[in-house]
Amino acid sequence: MACQLPADCLYEIFEYLEESETSLFGCLLVNRSWCVVAVRILWRNIWRFLKYFTIQNQFKNETIILNTLISCLPNESKELLQKIIPTFTSKTPMFNYAGFCRVLSIQDIGRIIDNVLEPSIDSIGSSINSLSIKYRNNLIAREIIKNFLRQISSLRRLNYCVDNYSILNNISFIGTNNCLTNLTELHCSSSIKSDLSQICHNLQSLSIKFKENVSNDLKDLISLQKNLKNLKLFFYGTNDWKDIIPTLTKSTNTLITLHIYSYYCKDLSLSFIASFLNLQEIILGFEGINLEDFKELQNIFFPKLQILRIPYQCFKLEYLINFLKKNGKNLKELHIDGGNKNLNLYIAKFCPNLKKLSIILSNKLILKTIFMSCQYLESIKIWWVGRKSEMKIFKTILKHSPKNFCELKIFNNSQSKLSPKDLKYFFIDWKDRIPFTLIVIKGYYNSLEANRKNMKIIKKYKKLGVIKNFEIKEFYEEEIDIF
Template sequence: MTCQLPSDCLNEILEYLEEDRHTLYSCLLVNRLWCEISVRILWRNIWNCEISLQRRYQILNTLISCLSNESKELLRKNEMSILTPTPKLPLFNYAAFCKFLSINYISETVSNVLEDELLSSRKHLVTEEIIKMFANQITSLRKLFYYNNYIDFSFPYFPGLKDLSELYCSSNLSPNFFYQLSQICHNLHTLSIQFNHYVTPNELKQLISLQKNLEVLVLSAYDDVSWEDVIPALKNNSNTITKLYLYGDSSNLPFSFISLLSNLQEFIFSFLDGSYFEDFEQLQHVNFPNLQTLKFPYQYPRPEYITKFLENNGKNLKMLCIGDSNKALNLSIANFCPNLKRLFKIFSNNELDILKTIFNNCQYLESITIWCGKYYLSEKEVFETVANYSPINFCELKIDNIESHSDISSEDLETFFISWKNRIPKRILSLIIIKDLYNNLDDYEENMKIIEKYENLGVIRFSTISLEEENKEEY
């Protein structure tokens, strides 16, 4: 006699596999119940930009097969013979399972897959019919990506938008889109706006001001475009926003509005160009009692501004990232940030004592990311300092070789592992190499033999990640 799990229990179990798509594909083959639950999870978010062209073709073919008879007839009337003949209807209403919708990715998929088959106007029609299908079938949409207005996306027929919690959009979309959305959507949790037009529509400002529980705000502005127009609309959300991410290329963008965000917990200030950021001067004296994560991965305001900011807010910080080297600023981390758990900071080749001071003063530090190279600390110096000065909770070291090849010898590497093995209390060290243009310590056979030896002894856990993966994780 066979015993089968109740569907609600099985559903809860398979939910844990949401990120493990390979295992979910295997679950499709168990039986009808397993297949139904796995398909629903797999189709929740199919817009993975890293999937192959063949996979995109399969997705598009499935979506086209799910179109209504009216849509299929419309495509036929426009002489589009792109449907794969199938004797049976699709097993599931796949579009109804989607909770994440990317308007632009649908358009890109149609354009890429049908590149040599259809004229631009006909590709546009295919895209519109697929979007209409999603709009009619999705009853509760969580996340919407919509950046370019070459698709006229209106939605009187889209009831699922009432439950939208995350919106990623650009400021040059149709004002009618923002107006209609503002009439039904007042509970956005996350709002990301890419500013690419000099005038911000009033309808977008209204949408922002009507939000009741906005927690995550992402503002991006490049090519001398500004987010200044929307700042007054943020007033109603000044107490609810806990995460603020700013991206741009100009030091003239306004930052003083940040002082209104009294419950800010996470702040990323990511600018590839610009200097001084004088508007930040007003923020150096502001106290953010809940701030735990602070990141300046590229350009940052004057060091004296950041130092004063850390003096007022460093005590509660758990994560700090500052992508440049400044001796006074590095010392301020040791003086004002005693509760850090994760740190990314660049140290020049004459700042080894500052690293030691940070280890001594930041006794809760668990992870550090360090650049090594000709103008920075050497790997040998970093290893010796980590072994002898890092606090008892320390368990992760990330190294990125910048502008030089790895100069660590196999003897120095083994000495470090022996020192770590003898530390009390014992903790497994996660050693992560960020793969850049230069040879890293894992590119040498003797080093890898030693790494494997101490992995087998349970002393270290070794891995590598690409620079792109690291940037995605940190910034």
């Protein structure tokens, strides 16, 4: 008889496969024991798999998910919905899928319902004629959400960004089996109308999309938080958001990460950031604006700051240099979305303890200077704008990189000229160092992987253990994950 691992052992093993959707889906098909364990992990956050759907299979997979969600409803809900969506199954599901969830996305529920039911409006029958499409979809969504909240024992993350589904903006969470008592992460809109403030006082992460005025419900929710550590603010165009700053600054002692993103929002003040002196991570992302306001932050010292990502093109160089002069020594990670020769030299001068760095580079001598000054550097992401072969980078890495350096991410804005011969010699010389990680970021031009001989060399030295990891990423995959 074959050895059967106990469920708790399988669970520990499958935990490592959580980020690999293909492997986990394969585990569903092995046997009943494997299926029982794998399905629990998959459904903890079923929404994250939506991003893997291609245009060709999106409708099919979203239909399966919607069918499953409806099949989990209690009989009274099924009877109600059967009158308006008779084409959907009412079979009893194999598992209580809703009870496995630890992440609930109201936004994705609304979007799936819209996507799946919209093409079948004409085929549903005359029973829908007396109902508006919006009312029908809202009714379905509310029944599904109500069932989730009834079945989930403890929710850890809630996505309540319903800009496109404002009809879902006033869901009551009171009396929902206490599943939100220990909620730690919330994504919501600035106009949220909800009684969450009466339940959720232990949020650690809060993400807010500003598209309308700030609601009093959101202000109440923020003011009642006891241990808010992570804050994301996302602005579109012109927003009336300044009145929320007094509420935000009540968390000055607990906040350790702050992310701010803005698209063409010209009236955006950053001076309030100076209140959060315990920040360990600041990420700023802006498009279409030029912020003079950073002048107010250039001389502020953040004693615990270790990670900084900032768009070079939005600030005057002197402000950024002054900021690095004050804070650069403590930085462990620095990501500059832009830059020039002078800025790179100041990075080498003021940021000696960096472990990770992302810059635009066109000169191998600047890279040498950075390596010589930043002796703790382990990883660098280079947006290479040189016309000559990127082998200049590889040779500089061999000769001058610190002993713990082991990772290169490279984006080339021209056709790759890296030869298999040069790549081979690089890995031969690297064999006695820490195994190398190479990540190629693809843009409009062919990168080094376009040459089959290059890929053979990479495969060979990966087997030999010289290469720890090799990845090819599309440019958009390197964009900041906002929500």
